[in-house]
Amino acid sequence: MKVGDLGEFALIEFIADIVGKPSGRDLILGIGDDASIWCTEQATQLGTTDTLVQNVHFTLDTATWRDLGWKALAINISDIAAMGGEPCYALVSLALPSVTDVESIVEFYRGMVELARKFDVDICGGNISSAPVVVINVSVIGKASDIILRRSAALPGDQIAVTGYLGQAAAGRKMLQSRLKFDSETTAFLRAAHLRPYPRVAEGQILVQHGVKAAIDISDGLLSDLSHICKASRVEARVQLDGLPIHPMVKAAFEKESVGLALSGGEDYELLFTAKREIAEQIKGLMLTPVTVIGEIIRGEPGQVTLYNERGRPVEWGKRGWEHFKTLG
Amino acid sequence: MKVGDLGEFALIEFIADIVGKPSGRDLILGIGDDASIWCTEQATQLGTTDTLVQNVHFTLDTATWRDLGWKALAINISDIAAMGGEPCYALVSLALPSVTDVESIVEFYRGMVELARKFDVDICGGNISSAPVVVINVSVIGKASDIILRRSAALPGDQIAVTGYLGQAAAGRKMLQSRLKFDSETTAFLRAAHLRPYPRVAEGQILVQHGVKAAIDISDGLLSDLSHICKASRVEARVQLDGLPIHPMVKAAFEKESVGLALSGGEDYELLFTAKREIAEQIKGLMLTPVTVIGEIIRGEPGQVTLYNERGRPVEWGKRGWEHFKTLG
Numbered sequence: 046m047k048v049g050d051l052g053e054f055a056l057i058e059f060i061a062d063i064v065g066k067p068s069g070r071d072l073i074l075g076i077g078d079d080a081s082i083w084c085t086e087q088a089t090q091l092g093t094t095d096t097l098v099q100n101v102h103f104t105l106d107t108a109t110w111r112d113l114g115w116k117a118l119a120i121n122i123s124d125i126a127a128m129g130g131e132p133c134y135a136l137v138s139l140a141l142p143s144v145t146d147v148e149s150i151v152e153f154y155r156g157m158v159e160l161a162r163k164f165d166v167d168i169c170g171g172n173i174s175s176a177p178v179v180v181i182n183v184s185v186i187g188k189a190s191d192i193i194l195r196r197s198a199a200l201p202g203d204q205i206a207v208t209g210y211l212g213q214a215a216a217g218r219k220m221l222q223s224r225l226k227f228d229s230e231t232t233a234f235l236r237a238a239h240l241r242p243y244p245r246v247a248e249g250q251i252l253v254q255h256g257v258k259a260a261i262d263i264s265d266g267l268l269s270d271l272s273h274i275c276k277a278s279r280v281e282a283r284v285q286l287d288g289l290p291i292h293p294m295v296k297a298a299f300e301k302e303s304v305g306l307a308l309s310g311g312e313d314y315e316l317l318f319t320a321k322r323e324i325a326e327q328i329k330g331l332m333l334t335p336v337t338v339i340g341e342i343i344r345g346e347p348g349q350v351t352l353y354n355e356r357g358r359p360v361e362w363g364k365r366g367w368e369h370f371k372t373l374g
Numbered sequence: 375m376k377v378g379d380l381g382e383f384a385l386i387e388f389i390a391d392i393v394g395k396p397s398g399r400d401l402i403l404g405i406g407d408d409a410s411i412w413c414t415e416q417a418t419q420l421g422t423t424d425t426l427v428q429n430v431h432f433t434l435d436t437a438t439w440r441d442l443g444w445k446a447l448a449i450n451i452s453d454i455a456a457m458g459g460e461p462c463y464a465l466v467s468l469a470l471p472s473v474t475d476v477e478s479i480v481e482f483y484r485g486m487v488e489l490a491r492k493f494d495v496d497i498c499g500g501n502i503s504s505a506p507v508v509v510i511n512v513s514v515i516g517k518a519s520d521i522i523l524r525r526s527a528a529l530p531g532d533q534i535a536v537t538g539y540l541g542q543a544a545a546g547r548k549m550l551q552s553r554l555k556f557d558s559e560t561t562a563f564l565r566a567a568h569l570r571p572y573p574r575v576a577e578g579q580i581l582v583q584h585g586v587k588a589a590i591d592i593s594d595g596l597l598s599d600l601s602h603i604c605k606a607s608r609v610e611a612r613v614q615l616d617g618l619p620i621h622p623m624v625k626a627a628f629e630k631e632s633v634g635l636a637l638s639g640g641e642d643y644e645l646l647f648t649a650k651r652e653i654a655e656q657i658k659g660l661m662l663t664p665v666t667v668i669g670e671i672i673r674g675e676p677g678q679v680t681l682y683n684e685r686g687r688p689v690e691w692g693k694r695g696w697e698h699f700k701t702l703g
Contacts, residue, residue, distance in 0.1 A: 054602075073418070077606065078525050079456040079591060080422035080516070087416050089402070092498060093409035094465040094513055098505045101469075127408040136423040138511050140430075169421065176427045178506055182467050184423055184513035187409070196407050262408060273383075277406065 049143030063154040064168045081169035091187040093124035099179040107221035110149040112240035114156025121185040122244040123314040127262035129253035130189035140176035198258035199278035203319035203342040210292040213238035215310020242314040260318035266311035281345030287355040290337040378472030392483040393497045410498035420516040422453035428508040436550035439478040441569035443485030450514040451573040452643040456591035458582035459518035469505030527587035528607035532648035532671040539621040542567035544639020571643040589647035595640035610674025616684040619666040
């Protein structure tokens with residue numbers, strides 16, 4: 046059955062069934078009225094919104110609807126994680142061609158619920174409308190302690206560090222777009238890296254609890270996102286090219302391209318943070334996720350990121366990362 | 375200059391300038407980081423999200439970008455008003471073709487800021503991405519007292535009432551789409567009704583303060599939205615066709631069509647509520663906006679809305695209202 050046969054209102058009832066009853070935390074009213082209602086104690090709250098557009102951010106050739114449900118929520122939870130917060134509520138807007146199968150929307154919500162349960166997020170409302178292409182918008186409301194990770198808090202002398210590995214999401218996108226063939230383990234790893242990012246909420250909490258002040262999630266790409274931190278903090282960054290954490294499977298599958306993917310590929314949704322050396326060292330020991338120091342913050346040109354090779358020489362690098370509307374040079 | 379020449383990040387800085395600094399209430403961090411930050415006291419909060427899609431909800435032939443900025447925020451504030459809440463924060467996602475003029479986006483935000491200032495709403499964050507057509511998504515977070523207006527609280531014996539007039543938004547859409555010519559006063563009135571809806575926040579507050587429990591905003595159309603209340607409340611509604619509040623300018627411009635526009639046109643963003651007779655009477659005297667009793671709630675078929683003519687006879691009515699994906703019969 047197509048959504049055009051079912052209609053908007055029946056579709057909303059379908060979705061409410063999949064999403065299920067609220068977790069019971071503080072949500073008073075979920076899907077089905079003009080707005081959702083929740084209670085909150087005195088708190089610092091976080092709000093973020095992000096969009097996936099068909100044939101811009103994804104294609105239905107390479108992503109399943111279940112993947113899209115997961116990813117659309119994950120990229121928003123990642124923004125909450127990058128502030129050191131915990132996600133609580135999600136509002137979901139779907140704009141869809143009327144020929145979309147109802148089963149696709151069921152799968153979409155199953156993927157989203159799968160991730161929402163892992164992070165105790167209530168999908169509490171949303172909107173459905175018709176559109177010529179699929180446009181998915183999710184807004185997430187979260188909460189935080191008094192300390193919040195910001196782009197603007199990097200200081201000269203800070204180490205620059207990242208959680209996890211870089212470049213595998215872009216490697217996965219490339220594999221799927223160009224229909225590259227790898228062994229099944231590599232294929233599964235790269236596919237998940239691109240379509241099933243896992244937001245670093247616990248890691249963001251550890252950063253906050255141990256005195257880190259500056260962070261961002263890597264959505265546009267390391268160079269671009271580090272530049273955002275440097276611009277907001279009015280500092281410069283030095284990055285050691287040979288120190289980038291690139292997963293062995295990405296190195297094996299993409300050889301020399303892998304450094305470029307790690308620098309500019311984007312969508313890794315790892316946390317990039319800066320901290321005093323002793324804090325960075327301490328955090329390495331606290332996280333299950335690997336943490337790699339990749340450079341340091343210096344006084345200098347605000348927003349500038351300079352790459353250095355293993356011999357300590359600066360290296361030119363053209364591509365910065367993903368930016369909407371800009372053709373990447 | 376096109377947004378494709380300016381690029382995403384410069385465009386965000388542009389927007390941050392137009393939106394300006396936060397109102398100072400409780401917003402700690404607005405546009406420019408991974409998420410917005412605000413403080414809240416212990417509170418009941420409301421969250422809603424709504425979308426405008428080019429060539430589905432609007433066309434750039436009939437709406438200016440400034441209108442779109444106003445309307446995209448207004449329809450969300452209206453959802454908060456329909457719960458009896460006050461709007462506080464807005465997150466704005468724009469998906470745009472790269473050939474969009476930067477000046478258009480400036481105008482869009484000017485229109486949105488114009489309305490935001492009237493309701494003390496902080497535009498605190500958002501997202502920009504490329505897309506084949508314009509898709510505008512806004513999420514609004516609001517707050518409420520302990521009493522909240524719900525669709526599910528209508529009771530048999532309640533009077534059914536609406537604020538303002540019905541059908542003029544659809545009349546305006548029809549005038550613009552069909553390039554109908556009227557005198558300048560009528561043209562301006564109908565244009566504003568379609569493109570500049572004014573959310574009934576103060577009216578929603580009055581409803582809450584005087585013991586009203588059930589309300590909805592009229593976005594899909596009177597019949598459709600009243601049916602939503604009746605379905606959620608498991609009651610039936612009787613509506614007197616000759617009692618519908620239709621503005622004299624709509625009656626004059628659209629004659630016999632005007633009743634159909636009032637019943638099914640949608641997008642009036644007036645409040646539809648139910649209340650005991652004495653409360654409804656009291657509210658009529660309290661609001662500056664006209665309030666009209668149009669019928670009553672009865673026990674019966676849940677979701678059913680029956681229309682009666684001036685002789686007290688039931689009337690068949692085909693069209694219900696706006697529903698995405700459904701062809702209206």
